[in-house]
Amino acid sequence: NAGVMQNPRHLVRRRGQEARLRCSPMKGHSHVYWYRQLPEEGLKFMVYLQKENIIDESGMPKERFSAEFPKEGPSILRIQQVVRGDSAAYFCASSPERTKQFFGPGTRLTVL
Amino acid sequence: EDKVVQSPLSLVVHEGDTVTLNCSYEVTNFRSLLWYKQEKKAPTFLFMLTSSGIEKKSGRLSSILDKKELFSILNITATQTGDSAVYLCAVEAMGSNYQLIWGAGTKLIIKP
Secondary structure, X not given: OOOOEEEOOEEEEOOOOOEEEEEEOOOOOOEEEEEEEOOOOOEEEEXXXXXXXXXXXXXXXXXXXXXXXXXXXXXXXXXXXXXXXXXXXXXXXXXXXXXXXXXXXXXXXXXX | OOEEEEEOOEEEEEOOOOEEEEEEEEOOOEEEEEEEEEOOOOOEEEEEEOOOOOOEEEOOEEEEEEOOOOEEEEXXXXXXXXXXXXXXXXXXXXXXXXXXXXXXXXEEEEEO
């Protein structure tokens, strides 16, 4: 059973471009969570999704950020018109139940 | 406001020493507390604690929860350089839409 997969592992964007981060949960997991981690800081919750539904997006900025978890395919975290402050590591986690989340390797986003 | 506080923020010890990492929390309707280890990649799950006073053990690592005093400790005995990592504590509250509230982590460095 492959672990949580994220791609790309590293993403470089210029200010104003769009960033798309992908997350494939572990097989059998229907819960997906996105986190952001700034340098020297802890994980910050962004959004929690189940298949085709956003359950909790209270940690996600209202503008420029969106997330989806379609019936088929990976979960996508989309950041439009990126700014330098968006530079961070973005982790996806999945779980078959409500806790004990398993993390992907993360996507390191650098905005130039 | 719900919060999780870890201490110390960083710790440097020598191989063979025993360390104790602390996690205190103020969370409405506590459900569970989780410990993760994060090296230069994604956090990996260590323990999930739901009941007071029951020690969870895995090799040289152990953890216990005190729901009366609202804290947990993570012990590592006979430390090795491979234990160097950031140790993260997270708490889930009931009715929180499964969102985990994360501490900032304790950065542990083991010197040979």
